Amino acid sequence: GEPIDPPAWKWYYEVVGAKKASIVDTWWQTETGGHMISPLPGATPIKPGCATFPLPGIMAEVIEQDGTPTPVGEKGFLCITKPWPSMIRTIWGDPERFKKSYFGDCKKDGKPVYFSGDGAMIDEDGYITITGRTDDVINVSGHRIGTAEIESAIKKIDSIAVSAVVGKPHDIKGEGIFAYIVLKDPDADQEEMKININQTLKSEIGAIALCDEIVFVPDVPKTRSGKIMRRILRSIAKGEAITQDTSTLEDPSIVPTIEGIVRG
The missing domain is CATH 3.30.300.30 (ANL, C-terminal domain)
Structure with missing residues (x-):
């Protein structure tokens, strides 16, 4: 669905969760095969409208198209820079389209990396906030x-x-x-x-x-x-x-x- 904005997050946390329950604000895609960025309930300190940190084994980074890290507080490209078990493998009957769609926009160390199509920001504590589709x-x-x-x-x-x-x-x-x-x-x-x-x-x-x-x-x-x-x-x-x-x-x-x- 849609990213949860801070006002809605605060209302949900305060009214529905009575400031006690953790909000598990996740980021994932059909193509990723599972959740990629998520707080661990009761263990990860949470922030309004923030998906927090990559799950263990997931190398999610906010970078520029050339692979350099995006400065803290600025919008960059949300990429997965290492393979993961449930990742998309191809598009049926069109492998070239698969490469162009998912690995044609961003590189790191000169090699193509998976670009999610989403923008994101990292704050001074390393928390990741999804800013929406980069084509939006x-x-x-x-x-x-x-x-x-x-x-x-x-x-x-x-x-x-x-x-x-x-x-x-x-x-x-x-x-x-x-x-x-x-x-x-x-x-x-x-x-x-x-x-x-x-x-x-x-x-x-x-x-x-x-x-x-x-x-x-x-x-x-x-x-x-x-x-x-x-x-x-x-x-x-x-x-x-x-x-x-x-x-x-x-x-x-x-x-x-x-x-x-x-x-x-």
Whole structure:
């Protein structure tokens, strides 16, 4: 599903877990065959929105494309630099695509390493925080901003249930920021909420992160595992026809509903 942001983490820890239960915030992929980064319940000190450390035997690193370690507190590429038992072996009938997709982006010591497609940061204590897909980046006037960073800031507003952000072509800035918002109270004042959202973004990130368009929707397209399908939202924002398979969505009917709201 989606990375858990610090406000949701804190609520879950304080309200559901009564500040006693460990939150096991893990990172893994279908391709990894199992969990790769995870706290050990009751043993690993936990931090809000943080997957903590690689499990024993897993060489997960945050690096630049040339293999140099990404500085503390900066975003880099989450790579697995050594083989592990449950790793993906190939793509059926297309080994070259397998190499290009998973081993074509990053190297260490001159050799290709497994690139997850996710960005991450390491803090001064060595804790790893997942920042989202590296292709979920919006280039606003030459500034690269991760959609996860924008969404996390927006969700600090208590009255917002869900936020999903995508890029949309902009004549001046290259890309503009298009936000889909699900409110806890559908009858809330939308114009006031738009002002609140951009004020929050300016305070948390800076003026570069202000949304160019904000639409309020009853829900966003999600898979049954809870992953937001941003490709569909990106197509709608751009006014493109929906070519993606919507049969796997939790509620396929939400797609034409959102199209109607955006396109009037």
